[in-house]
Structures are given as C-alpha cells and as structure tokens.
Amino acid sequence: MDDLFNTCMAGIEERILHLRSELERHNRLYYTDATPEVSDAEYDKLYRELEDLEKKHPEFDDPNSPTKRVGGEPLDSFKQVKHLVRMLSIDDVFELKAPDEPPADFVAEAELIDFYRRLQKNLGREEIAVTVEPKIDGVAVSLVYRDGTLSYAATRGDGTTGDDITNNVRTIRSVPLNLKAGAPALLEVRGEIYMPNEAFAAMNAERDEAGLPTFVNPRNASAGALKQLDPKLVAKRPLAFLAHGLGAYEGPSLASEADFHALLEAMGIPRNKPVLTVVTLEELLEAVAQIDKERHDLGYGTDGAVVKVLDRGEREKLGYTSRAPRWAAAYKFLPEQKETLLKDITIQVGRTGVLTPVAELEPVFVSGTTVSRATLHNEEEIQRKDVRIGDTVVIEKAGEIIPAVVRVVMEKRPANSKPFSLLDHIGGKCPSCGGPVSKEEGFVAWRCTNFECPAQAVSKIRQFASRKALDIEAVGGIVAEALVNRGLCHTPLDLFTLTAESLATLNLGTDEAVRRFGEKNAAKVIEALQVAREKPLDRWLFAMGIRQVGESAAKELARLHETLTALASSEILPELRIDTRPDAKKKNPKLQPYAISADVAQVVAEAVMAFFESEGGKHVLERMAELGIDPKSENYLPKPAEADLSEMPLAGKTFVITGTLSMGRDEMKRFLESKGAKVSGSISANTDYLLSGEGGGSKRDKAEKLGVKVIGEEDLATLLGS
Incomplete structure (x- = not known):
C-alpha cells in the first residue's frame, strides 16, 4: 500500500x-x-x-513556480541584501545643446569624443573595440541565479546594499524563474525593469480617463511599482525586464561582452538589443547616431546610448572610480522639441465620464513620429501653462513616448487670444450627449453625469460583461459598439432586456457589408445573462464601474454588506468619511469592530456614496428592482453583535497569517473567514491575532512591537472551542 x-x-x-x-x-x-x-x-x-x-x-x-507570478502576501517592509559584487552606476556624458550663435568648432558630441580619447590614452592605442547599445529608461536591478534558479532580486540601493524585491520581480513574466539546462553555478545578471511604451500609454490613458494623476514617464511608473509592498499590486503593472550587465559569476570564462551575450541567449534571459560593435572614433559616432535614429522603434523608453569596452581584460586594466567604471559611459541625448500651431482644443468623454481636453496640432515630426494631437490632461493643467487656442507651442514626447505640450511661445501669441475655459468651450454640456457636467470638490476633472451618455455606454458595457465582472460570454468591444449604435442598449442593464431573436440578427458590420451575430452566439449571451443574475455582490460592484472600486474594494464592500440593497442604504458608509490616511490615524477612534480595510478607505467610500446618491445610481437601483436582481454577498460577515457565535466564533477578529502551517495559506485564510474572522495581509494596531507557524520572522517582530498577540494552531483550536 x-x-x-x-x-x-x-x-x-x-x-x-x-x-x-x-x-x-x-x-x-x-x-x-x-x-x-x-x-x-x-x-x-x-x-x-x-x-x-x-x-x-x-x-x-516552489517559490519560483510560474503560479507565483500573480503575487503573494504583502510584505511589512523590504529586507536589505548586500550585493555580491558592487553595483555601480555609469557616468553620463551629454549631447551638448548648440548656443544661439554656435562657434565654428562646436561639436554636440564633444563629451563623448573626450571619453573615447581617454580610452585611447589609457590603453595606448588608436583603435579600441567598444559596444554601443540603447540606454533603457528603467530601474536598475540585480537578479541572482544559483544552479539555474532565481535566488533573489535586488535594487541598486547605494551600490553595496539594496532592497530585496524578489517577490515583486517574480510577478514579471519576462524574468525567467528557472534557466535553461547547463546554467552556471552562480550568475548575477544586471539589467533594467521597465514599462513598454504601449502598456505605459494604455495605463496612463486609463488613469486619465478615471480622473487620476498620470505618471510622468515609464521610469517613474516602474519605480513606483517596485516600491509596492504588495506583490499583487505589482503583478497588475505591465512591467518587463532586459539584461545588460554581469555581476558575480562562477562558470566558464567570458572573455568579452559578446561571450556574455551568448550566455544570456543560451539561458533564455532577455537582453538589450541592438548591440553594435565598433573599433574607431568615427564608427562610434556613426553607431550612436544610428541608435538615436532606431531607438524610437524599440518599444520602450530610451534616453541615450551606453558605450562599453568590449574586452573584459581591458576593462580590468582601466579599472573603476569610487562610483563608476572607467570603461563605460552613458551618452545622453537631448530631448527633441518642435514648435507647432495649436489649432483647436477638443474634448473627449471617457468611460467614467471624465472630460479630457486634447490639443489639435499642426502636424509636426518629433522623436520618430508625426504628432498631430497631445493630451492636455485637465483644465487645471491648461491654466497652469496658460495654453490658448491659436498659440504656438513647444512639443516633446514625455519620456520620449507621449506627446506633450511643454510650454507656450509667448512672443508668437496672437493679440486677440483669450484664456481657455473648458465649461465655456462646451457650452456647459457634455459634448457627447448634451447632458449635465460637474466637478466634484477636491477633483480637477469635469465629468458628464448622464448615466446614459453614449460615449460612456460602449466602455461601460465592455466592463460590465468582462471576465472579472459578470463574464457575459461573446459580449466584447465590437458587440458592445453594435448594441449601442443600433439602439438596442443605452446602459449595461439593457442587456437583460435583449431577446435571442434581436441578438441573432444584430449587425456587427456596416449597412453595406452586413455581418450577423448569429443564433449560437445569441444563445451563449442569453445563457450567460441568466447566470449573471446570480453572480455574487462583489462581481456586480466591479461590473458597475463605480470609480475607485476595483476587485479588492468590491470584495471588501461585499464582506460588509449582505446585498446590494443593504449597501445602497448602508448606515456604515457615512462613517467612512472619517479620514483614514496614515497621517490622520491619531485623530480618529478605531472604527466599529468591522473596521474598514486599506481596500476600502475614505476615497472609496465617498465614491460609492456619491454613486448611489446620483441620478445614475438611483436609476441603476430602480432598473435592477424592475429586473428582480438584488445580488447577494458570498463573503458577508455579520457584525459580532449579529453573528451566531456557535457558527462564527471569530466574528469581529482580525487575523494575519505567517510562517508554515498545517494547511496552505489560502486554505487557512478561507477556514478563518468561514469562522467569521477577517484576514489581512499586513499587521497594524487593529490586528487581533498573528497566527504563526514555523518561520514568520518580520511579521512576528512587528506583532511583538505593536502588542499584537501571537498564537499557534493549538491556540487557534482553543479559540474555536475545540
């Protein structure tokens, strides 16, 4: 047996x-x-x-399993890790901007030429083989592999010690967790974590549409993500990795940079490309010019070219300063700027109703592409820069990616120009539906408040039907557009009024080129809509597209409310107006036993209240009542006073889990929740118990410091009365 x-x-x-x-x-x-x-x-x-x-x-x-890429439990803080080999930065040499009256001997690449001549002098010959590659505008990291398995990842820090960001890096899908066969015993790879241009632009567009501050450039967005203590939040950011350097190493000899690149290829580690090899000063200048031309097509932000001596033996001979190698330099390009005419300002209406002003420009070629439009973000930004229709403006690509208006050329401003007012420009009405617009206190964005605004309808239906929301199969962007354009749906809830017949004949094409949705697809949608009626409360809340309510906040709201009706008429929501930010905690008493988590703080609560108090929110509740839909929570935990303590003996208690227990962490979390407990990822003064198995160092230390009771599984059994 x-x-x-x-x-x-x-x-x-x-x-x-x-x-x-x-x-x-x-x-x-x-x-x-x-x-x-x-x-x-x-x-x-x-x-x-x-x-x-x-x-x-x-x-x-296995901590390096591909399933770990979704992110594990939040950390209390980053541990410090000492680099096996000092992680130095590279000295910058700059492209010089020509003065208004440049002298005859002016050379923009003068600092780069000086660097190469120092190499010639120190190595005692004219021809020095160097590599030239794009300088990635990302965050420097070190990945340490032992016997082909990712051991840890760290930031540069001060060059000697950095933050251990292994849990965050494991969520980045382009980082191999295990190398191909034949990996060296020790391989420390240096590289950059960055955000691809398209992903960055899409993320910023979503934030802009939601009225949230946008990131200045991909590097800021990447750095901010890696500082998150919760890997699940990092997993949601579209990060990627490219290798470009070698740290500690135990394996077959690598005589040159070319050998190192061959090793990266053999191990399946993504590396920086292109890498050009040149042997003269003239070839170096040509290679740098080539990188400057081609970098706009690479798909990620670059701001220069990195030059390195090819031969590793010669690198050792050249040596290092206290902070950087003498055998490498980063040549920084000047951002390209162009003047053009701002012909008009148009207003776009986003999914959440945010009105975004867009500069309509005389087309101009900047940083590799022709630019004819640039976002102006919001009215406050326009007023800060005093941008007016008819102005000549200076354009550059923020982070070399997103077209942005840098400034107005005041000396070219028309005499009859007037300051821009968004409200006057749109006549006080939504440019899409003619509905009312408003600006909430504390926000800079104007919004259309008409729930049936067609500009919002398509994206609201897509959100409503998405997999993480109500998962209505076959209703994607094309179908949503057809439903709205053909007048079958004005709001997401109109989906529930559709018949199989009306769906089957829905034309997804044009009047000239008809493309029917078909009976099979129609049947799938009708079946999915029937299933959607019984979806839990958190899925419905996420589907509604309420501002500030993501998956985590929806789950937490469902934990606190048994039905949608209960949430909409909740007496607990007004309490959430209390300022729950960290710097205001001392002013506030502890909230009720079911204290709101970090997932549902003041901003979320106010957004939910505003939604259900608005005409659109009231319309939703009326329509759902007509449809006989009142979603119920599947994770509702009653208040301690209401709870049946024989069924939920842990009601009102907040737990944090650490260490190795008799069951997996997710399984233990579900078990505790089934007994009425709330399980949090991080310890605070509001935590009642730290359930600790073997290990659990940092959380145990923090619990003892805050006076949180640390218990084992035997103690838990006692609490449960078994």
Whole structure:
C-alpha cells in the first residue's frame, strides 16, 4: 500500500515539475522570443492544472513556480541584501545643446569624443573595440541565479546594499524563474525593469480617463511599482525586464561582452538589443547616431546610448572610480522639441465620464513620429501653462513616448487670444450627449453625469460583461459598439432586456457589408445573462464601474454588506468619511469592530456614496428592482453583535497569517473567514491575532512591537472551542 502511495505521489510531483517547465518555456517563447507555440486558452489550461495540483499538494511548493507570478502576501517592509559584487552606476556624458550663435568648432558630441580619447590614452592605442547599445529608461536591478534558479532580486540601493524585491520581480513574466539546462553555478545578471511604451500609454490613458494623476514617464511608473509592498499590486503593472550587465559569476570564462551575450541567449534571459560593435572614433559616432535614429522603434523608453569596452581584460586594466567604471559611459541625448500651431482644443468623454481636453496640432515630426494631437490632461493643467487656442507651442514626447505640450511661445501669441475655459468651450454640456457636467470638490476633472451618455455606454458595457465582472460570454468591444449604435442598449442593464431573436440578427458590420451575430452566439449571451443574475455582490460592484472600486474594494464592500440593497442604504458608509490616511490615524477612534480595510478607505467610500446618491445610481437601483436582481454577498460577515457565535466564533477578529502551517495559506485564510474572522495581509494596531507557524520572522517582530498577540494552531483550536 505504501509503495502504491509513493508511486502515486511521485507521479503527481513529476506532473507538477513538467507543467512548471512547460509554462516557463511558453513564457520565454512569448515574452523573450516573440514566437508563441500555444494559444492563450491552451496556456491558461496548463496554468490552471498546475494551480490546482499545487493547492492540493502544498508539500511540492516552489517559490519560483510560474503560479507565483500573480503575487503573494504583502510584505511589512523590504529586507536589505548586500550585493555580491558592487553595483555601480555609469557616468553620463551629454549631447551638448548648440548656443544661439554656435562657434565654428562646436561639436554636440564633444563629451563623448573626450571619453573615447581617454580610452585611447589609457590603453595606448588608436583603435579600441567598444559596444554601443540603447540606454533603457528603467530601474536598475540585480537578479541572482544559483544552479539555474532565481535566488533573489535586488535594487541598486547605494551600490553595496539594496532592497530585496524578489517577490515583486517574480510577478514579471519576462524574468525567467528557472534557466535553461547547463546554467552556471552562480550568475548575477544586471539589467533594467521597465514599462513598454504601449502598456505605459494604455495605463496612463486609463488613469486619465478615471480622473487620476498620470505618471510622468515609464521610469517613474516602474519605480513606483517596485516600491509596492504588495506583490499583487505589482503583478497588475505591465512591467518587463532586459539584461545588460554581469555581476558575480562562477562558470566558464567570458572573455568579452559578446561571450556574455551568448550566455544570456543560451539561458533564455532577455537582453538589450541592438548591440553594435565598433573599433574607431568615427564608427562610434556613426553607431550612436544610428541608435538615436532606431531607438524610437524599440518599444520602450530610451534616453541615450551606453558605450562599453568590449574586452573584459581591458576593462580590468582601466579599472573603476569610487562610483563608476572607467570603461563605460552613458551618452545622453537631448530631448527633441518642435514648435507647432495649436489649432483647436477638443474634448473627449471617457468611460467614467471624465472630460479630457486634447490639443489639435499642426502636424509636426518629433522623436520618430508625426504628432498631430497631445493630451492636455485637465483644465487645471491648461491654466497652469496658460495654453490658448491659436498659440504656438513647444512639443516633446514625455519620456520620449507621449506627446506633450511643454510650454507656450509667448512672443508668437496672437493679440486677440483669450484664456481657455473648458465649461465655456462646451457650452456647459457634455459634448457627447448634451447632458449635465460637474466637478466634484477636491477633483480637477469635469465629468458628464448622464448615466446614459453614449460615449460612456460602449466602455461601460465592455466592463460590465468582462471576465472579472459578470463574464457575459461573446459580449466584447465590437458587440458592445453594435448594441449601442443600433439602439438596442443605452446602459449595461439593457442587456437583460435583449431577446435571442434581436441578438441573432444584430449587425456587427456596416449597412453595406452586413455581418450577423448569429443564433449560437445569441444563445451563449442569453445563457450567460441568466447566470449573471446570480453572480455574487462583489462581481456586480466591479461590473458597475463605480470609480475607485476595483476587485479588492468590491470584495471588501461585499464582506460588509449582505446585498446590494443593504449597501445602497448602508448606515456604515457615512462613517467612512472619517479620514483614514496614515497621517490622520491619531485623530480618529478605531472604527466599529468591522473596521474598514486599506481596500476600502475614505476615497472609496465617498465614491460609492456619491454613486448611489446620483441620478445614475438611483436609476441603476430602480432598473435592477424592475429586473428582480438584488445580488447577494458570498463573503458577508455579520457584525459580532449579529453573528451566531456557535457558527462564527471569530466574528469581529482580525487575523494575519505567517510562517508554515498545517494547511496552505489560502486554505487557512478561507477556514478563518468561514469562522467569521477577517484576514489581512499586513499587521497594524487593529490586528487581533498573528497566527504563526514555523518561520514568520518580520511579521512576528512587528506583532511583538505593536502588542499584537501571537498564537499557534493549538491556540487557534482553543479559540474555536475545540
């Protein structure tokens, strides 16, 4: 019997290892080689199988499993890690801006030329082989692999010691967690974590549409993400990684930079490209000019070219200063700026009703592309820069990506220009629907408050039907547009009035080129709508697209309210107007026993209240009542006074879990919640118990410092009365 059990377990472990290997291979093919072999659906099937096996068999846990990329539990703080080899920065040399009257001998690349001549002098010859590659505008990190497995990842810090950001880096899909066969015993790879241009632009567009501050450039967005203590938040940011340097190393000799690049390729580690090799000063200047021309097509932000001596032996001979190698330099390009005419300002209406002003420009070629439009973000930004229609403005691409108006050329301003007023410009009405607009106190954005605004309808329906919301199969962007354009839907709730017949004949094409939705697709939608009626409260809250309410906030609101009706008429929401920011905690008493978590703070509460008090929110409640839909919470926990303590003995208690326990952490979390507890990811003064297994160092230390009771599983059994 034991032999049979052992054979079975060995088979399960073998399957888990195979799935991990396959998923890592598919990640490399997709994110590094751009040659995927399987569809997203096939990948998801393998992923779900591995996820299920790991949940059932925690004894085979591996911190570098592909399933860890979604992010683990939040950290209390980053640990410090000492670099195996000092992580130095590279000295900058700058492209010089020509003065208004440049002298005859002016050379923009003078500092770069001086750098190369120092190499010639120190190595005693004219021709020095160097590499030239794009300078990635990202965050410098170090990845340490031992025997082919990611051991840890760290920031540069002060060059000697950095932050351990391993949990955050594991969420980045282009970072291999396990290397290909034949990996050296120790390989420390230096590189940059960055945000691809398209992903950055899409993320900023979403934030702009929601009335949130946009990031200045991809580097700021990347750095901000890596500072998050909660890896789940990092996993939501579209980060990527490229290697460009070597730290500590134990393996076959690497005589030159070319050998190092060959090792990266062999191990499946994505690296910086292109890398040009030149041997003369003239070739160096040509290569830098080539990088400057081609970098706009690379898909990520760059602000210069990095030059390195090719031969590693010569690098050692040249040596280092206290902060940087003498054998490398980063040549920084000047941001390209162009003057153009601002012909008009148009107003776009986003999914949440935010009115975004856009500068309509005389087309001008900047940083590799022709620019004819640039976002002006909001009225406050326009007033700060005093931008007016008819002005000549200076344009550059923020972070070399997003067109932005830098400033107005005042000496070219027309005499009859007038300050811009968004409200006057749109005649006080939404440019899409003619509905009312308003600006909430404390916000800079104007919004259309008409729930049936067609500019918002398509994106609201897409959100409503999305997989993480009500998961209404077959209703994507094209179908949503057709439903709105053909007058079948004005709001997401109109989906529930559709019939199979009206859907089957829906024309997804044009009047000239008709494309019917079809009976099979129509049947899928009708079936999905029936299922959606019974979806839990948190999914409905997320589907409604209420500002500030993401997945986590929706879950927390559902924990506190049994039904949508209860939430809309809740007496607990006004309490949330209390300022719950960290710097205001001393002023506020502890909230009721079911204190609101970090997922539902003041801003979220006020957004929810504003929604249900608005005409649009009231309309939603009326329509849902007519449709007979009142979503119920699947994770509701009553207040302690209302709870049946025989069923929920932990009602009103907040737990944090740490260390290794008799069951997996997710399983323990569900168990505690089933007994009425709230489980948080981080310790605060409001935590009642830290449930600690083997290990758990930093959380245990913080608990003792805050006076939070630390218990084991035996103590938990006592609390449960068993």
